[in-house]
Amino acid sequence: MTDPGGRLSLQPLPGLTVWPGRLDGEAQARLLADVRRRIEQAPFYRPVTPGGREMSVRMTNFGPLGWVTDQADGYRYQPTHPATGAPWPDIPRILLELWREHADPGRPPDACLVNLYRGDARMGLHQDRDETDLTAPVLSVSLGDTGVFRFAPEKGGRSGSIRLSSGDVLVMAGPARLCRHGIDRVLAGSSRLLADGGRLNLTLRRAG
Numbered sequence: 001m002t003d004p005g006g007r008l009s010l011q012p013l014p015g016l017t018v019w020p021g022r023l024d025g026e027a028q029a030r031l032l033a034d035v036r037r038r039i040e041q042a043p044f045y046r047p048v049t050p051g052g053r054e055m056s057v058r059m060t061n062f063g064p065l066g067w068v069t070d071q072a073d074g075y076r077y078q079p080t081h082p083a084t085g086a087p088w089p090d091i092p093r094i095l096l097e098l099w100r101e102h103a104d105p106g107r108p109p110d111a112c113l114v115n116l117y118r119g120d121a122r123m124g125l126h127q128d129r130d131e132t133d134l135t136a137p138v139l140s141v142s143l144g145d146t147g148v149f150r151f152a153p154e155k156g157g158r159s160g161s162i163r164l165s166s167g168d169v170l171v172m173a174g175p176a177r178l179c180r181h182g183i184d185r186v187l188a189g190s191s192r193l194l195a196d197g198g199r200l201n202l203t204l205r206r207a208g
Protein backbone atom coordinates (compact mmCIF):
# COMPACT_ATOMS: atom_id res chain seq x y z
CA MET A 1 0.00 0.00 0.00
CA THR A 2 1.05 3.63 -0.31
CA ASP A 3 -0.05 6.29 2.16
CA PRO A 4 -1.01 9.92 1.33
CA GLY A 5 2.70 10.84 1.44
CA GLY A 6 3.33 8.24 -1.28
CA ARG A 7 5.17 5.99 1.16
CA LEU A 8 5.12 2.23 0.92
CA SER A 9 3.53 0.48 3.87
CA LEU A 10 2.54 -3.05 4.79
CA GLN A 11 -0.46 -4.07 6.85
CA PRO A 12 0.00 -7.57 8.29
CA LEU A 13 -3.20 -7.20 10.41
CA PRO A 14 -5.98 -4.59 10.16
CA GLY A 15 -4.64 -1.59 12.13
CA LEU A 16 -1.04 -2.89 12.29
CA THR A 17 1.01 -0.92 9.78
CA VAL A 18 4.74 -0.99 9.02
CA TRP A 19 6.64 1.58 6.98
CA PRO A 20 9.84 -0.24 5.97
CA GLY A 21 12.90 2.00 5.82
CA ARG A 22 10.91 5.05 6.90
CA LEU A 23 14.12 6.61 8.29
CA ASP A 24 17.09 6.60 5.91
CA GLY A 25 20.64 6.01 7.15
CA GLU A 26 21.26 9.67 7.87
CA ALA A 27 18.04 10.09 9.86
CA GLN A 28 18.82 6.90 11.80
CA ALA A 29 22.26 8.26 12.72
CA ARG A 30 20.73 11.57 13.84
CA LEU A 31 18.12 9.83 15.95
CA LEU A 32 20.77 7.56 17.46
CA ALA A 33 22.84 10.62 18.46
CA ASP A 34 19.73 12.13 20.09
CA VAL A 35 19.17 8.88 21.98
CA ARG A 36 22.79 8.56 23.11
CA ARG A 37 22.83 12.08 24.56
CA ARG A 38 19.72 11.36 26.59
CA ILE A 39 20.99 7.99 27.79
CA GLU A 40 23.88 9.70 29.54
CA GLN A 41 21.26 11.31 31.80
CA ALA A 42 18.91 8.34 31.96
CA PRO A 43 20.99 5.13 31.79
CA PHE A 44 19.58 1.73 30.84
CA TYR A 45 18.60 -0.51 33.74
CA ARG A 46 17.25 -4.05 34.00
CA PRO A 47 13.53 -4.05 34.83
CA VAL A 48 12.05 -6.74 37.08
CA THR A 49 8.59 -8.23 36.45
CA PRO A 50 5.89 -8.30 39.15
CA GLY A 51 6.76 -12.02 39.44
CA GLY A 52 10.33 -11.12 40.42
CA ARG A 53 12.10 -12.05 37.16
CA GLU A 54 14.70 -9.80 35.57
CA MET A 55 13.72 -8.96 32.00
CA SER A 56 16.32 -9.70 29.32
CA VAL A 57 15.67 -6.32 27.67
CA ARG A 58 17.26 -3.24 29.24
CA MET A 59 15.11 -0.14 29.41
CA THR A 60 14.99 3.58 29.90
CA ASN A 61 12.43 6.25 28.93
CA PHE A 62 12.04 9.74 27.49
CA GLY A 63 9.12 12.13 27.98
CA PRO A 64 6.91 13.22 30.89
CA LEU A 65 6.05 9.60 31.74
CA GLY A 66 8.09 6.40 31.57
CA TRP A 67 6.98 2.78 31.69
CA VAL A 68 8.61 0.92 34.57
CA THR A 69 8.18 -2.37 36.39
CA ASP A 70 9.50 -3.85 39.61
CA GLN A 71 8.46 -6.58 41.99
CA ALA A 72 6.99 -4.24 44.60
CA ASP A 73 4.72 -2.13 42.42
CA GLY A 74 4.40 -3.95 39.07
CA TYR A 75 3.80 -2.37 35.66
CA ARG A 76 3.11 1.37 35.64
CA TYR A 77 4.07 4.79 34.30
CA GLN A 78 6.01 7.27 36.42
CA PRO A 79 7.70 10.65 35.84
CA THR A 80 11.14 9.69 37.18
CA HIS A 81 13.94 7.20 36.53
CA PRO A 82 13.74 4.39 39.11
CA ALA A 83 17.51 4.31 39.74
CA THR A 84 18.49 8.00 39.59
CA GLY A 85 15.17 9.56 40.70
CA ALA A 86 15.60 12.22 37.97
CA PRO A 87 12.85 13.23 35.51
CA TRP A 88 13.14 11.48 32.15
CA PRO A 89 14.82 13.42 29.30
CA ASP A 90 12.53 14.90 26.64
CA ILE A 91 11.31 12.98 23.58
CA PRO A 92 13.50 13.57 20.48
CA ARG A 93 11.80 15.84 17.93
CA ILE A 94 12.19 13.43 15.06
CA LEU A 95 10.02 10.93 16.95
CA LEU A 96 7.33 13.54 17.59
CA GLU A 97 7.32 14.29 13.85
CA LEU A 98 6.86 10.60 13.02
CA TRP A 99 3.96 10.47 15.49
CA ARG A 100 2.30 13.49 13.86
CA GLU A 101 2.61 11.93 10.44
CA HIS A 102 1.76 8.28 11.16
CA ALA A 103 -0.13 8.11 14.48
CA ASP A 104 -2.43 10.87 15.78
CA PRO A 105 -1.55 14.58 15.33
CA GLY A 106 -4.40 15.61 17.66
CA ARG A 107 -3.14 13.56 20.61
CA PRO A 108 0.63 13.87 21.18
CA PRO A 109 2.54 11.13 22.98
CA ASP A 110 3.67 11.64 26.58
CA ALA A 111 5.86 8.54 26.92
CA CYS A 112 8.73 7.01 24.96
CA LEU A 113 9.98 3.63 26.15
CA VAL A 114 13.50 2.77 25.00
CA ASN A 115 14.26 -0.96 24.79
CA LEU A 116 17.79 -2.30 24.29
CA TYR A 117 18.14 -5.89 23.07
CA ARG A 118 21.61 -7.36 23.41
CA GLY A 119 22.66 -11.00 23.08
CA ASP A 120 19.70 -13.31 23.63
CA ALA A 121 17.31 -10.61 24.83
CA ARG A 122 13.74 -11.05 23.67
CA MET A 123 10.25 -9.99 24.64
CA GLY A 124 7.40 -12.44 25.13
CA LEU A 125 3.96 -12.05 23.54
CA HIS A 126 1.98 -9.35 25.40
CA GLN A 127 -0.50 -6.53 24.95
CA ASP A 128 0.29 -2.86 25.64
CA ARG A 129 -2.45 -2.02 28.09
CA ASP A 130 -0.99 0.06 30.92
CA GLU A 131 -2.12 3.31 29.28
CA THR A 132 -5.15 5.28 30.48
CA ASP A 133 -6.65 5.70 27.01
CA LEU A 134 -6.40 2.47 25.06
CA THR A 135 -7.73 4.12 21.89
CA ALA A 136 -4.61 6.23 21.20
CA PRO A 137 -2.19 4.49 18.80
CA VAL A 138 1.26 3.10 19.66
CA LEU A 139 4.18 3.92 17.33
CA SER A 140 7.59 2.30 17.43
CA VAL A 141 10.88 2.83 15.63
CA SER A 142 13.58 0.18 15.26
CA LEU A 143 17.31 0.95 15.16
CA GLY A 144 20.25 -1.45 14.77
CA ASP A 145 19.97 -5.21 14.35
CA THR A 146 16.81 -6.69 12.83
CA GLY A 147 14.16 -7.96 15.26
CA VAL A 148 11.74 -10.80 14.54
CA PHE A 149 8.41 -9.27 15.59
CA ARG A 150 5.59 -11.72 16.34
CA PHE A 151 1.98 -10.53 16.27
CA ALA A 152 -1.43 -12.09 16.81
CA PRO A 153 -4.96 -10.69 16.88
CA GLU A 154 -6.25 -9.42 20.23
CA LYS A 155 -8.66 -12.25 20.82
CA GLY A 156 -6.82 -15.33 19.65
CA GLY A 157 -6.18 -16.59 16.15
CA ARG A 158 -2.94 -17.43 14.44
CA SER A 159 0.21 -15.47 15.01
CA GLY A 160 2.50 -14.31 12.24
CA SER A 161 5.89 -12.68 12.21
CA ILE A 162 7.68 -9.93 10.34
CA ARG A 163 11.22 -8.65 10.47
CA LEU A 164 11.73 -5.13 11.73
CA SER A 165 14.93 -3.59 10.37
CA SER A 166 16.76 -0.43 11.30
CA GLY A 167 14.71 2.61 10.28
CA ASP A 168 11.37 0.78 10.13
CA VAL A 169 8.34 2.40 11.77
CA LEU A 170 5.41 0.37 13.10
CA VAL A 171 1.99 1.58 14.29
CA MET A 172 -0.61 -0.38 16.25
CA ALA A 173 -3.94 1.44 15.99
CA GLY A 174 -7.68 0.83 15.87
CA PRO A 175 -8.40 -2.91 15.68
CA ALA A 176 -4.69 -3.70 16.30
CA ARG A 177 -4.19 -1.39 19.27
CA LEU A 178 -4.47 -4.35 21.62
CA CYS A 179 -2.97 -6.99 19.35
CA ARG A 180 -0.59 -9.42 21.05
CA HIS A 181 3.02 -8.94 20.03
CA GLY A 182 6.60 -9.57 21.06
CA ILE A 183 10.18 -9.98 19.83
CA ASP A 184 11.16 -13.63 19.26
CA ARG A 185 14.81 -12.85 18.65
CA VAL A 186 17.26 -10.36 17.25
CA LEU A 187 19.48 -11.21 14.28
CA ALA A 188 22.98 -10.43 15.53
CA GLY A 189 25.22 -8.67 13.04
CA SER A 190 22.39 -7.63 10.69
CA SER A 191 23.12 -3.89 11.07
CA ARG A 192 26.21 -1.82 11.66
CA LEU A 193 24.38 1.18 13.09
CA LEU A 194 25.11 0.42 16.76
CA ALA A 195 28.84 0.18 17.39
CA ASP A 196 28.33 -2.46 20.09
CA GLY A 197 25.64 -4.33 18.15
CA GLY A 198 22.14 -5.13 19.34
CA ARG A 199 18.78 -3.53 18.70
CA LEU A 200 17.12 -0.39 20.03
CA ASN A 201 13.38 0.07 19.90
CA LEU A 202 11.70 3.36 20.75
CA THR A 203 7.98 3.14 21.50
CA LEU A 204 5.80 6.24 21.70
CA ARG A 205 2.54 6.05 23.61
CA ARG A 206 -0.06 8.24 25.15
CA ALA A 207 0.12 6.95 28.69
CA GLY A 208 -1.59 9.42 31.00
Ligand SMILES: O=C(O)CCC(=O)C(=O)O
Nearest residue numbers: 113115128182183201203
Ligand atom coordinates in the same frame (compact mmCIF):
# COMPACT_ATOMS: atom_id res chain seq x y z
O1 LIG B 1 10.89 -4.06 20.58
C1 LIG B 1 9.82 -4.04 19.97
O2 LIG B 1 9.77 -3.93 18.75
C2 LIG B 1 8.53 -4.19 20.72
C3 LIG B 1 8.58 -3.64 22.10
C4 LIG B 1 7.27 -3.77 22.83
O3 LIG B 1 6.37 -4.42 22.39
C5 LIG B 1 7.07 -3.07 24.10
O4 LIG B 1 8.02 -2.48 24.64
O5 LIG B 1 5.94 -3.07 24.59
Ligand SMILES: [Fe+2]
Nearest residue numbers: 126127128181
Ligand atom coordinates in the same frame (compact mmCIF):
# COMPACT_ATOMS: atom_id res chain seq x y z
FE1 LIG C 1 4.53 -3.97 23.40
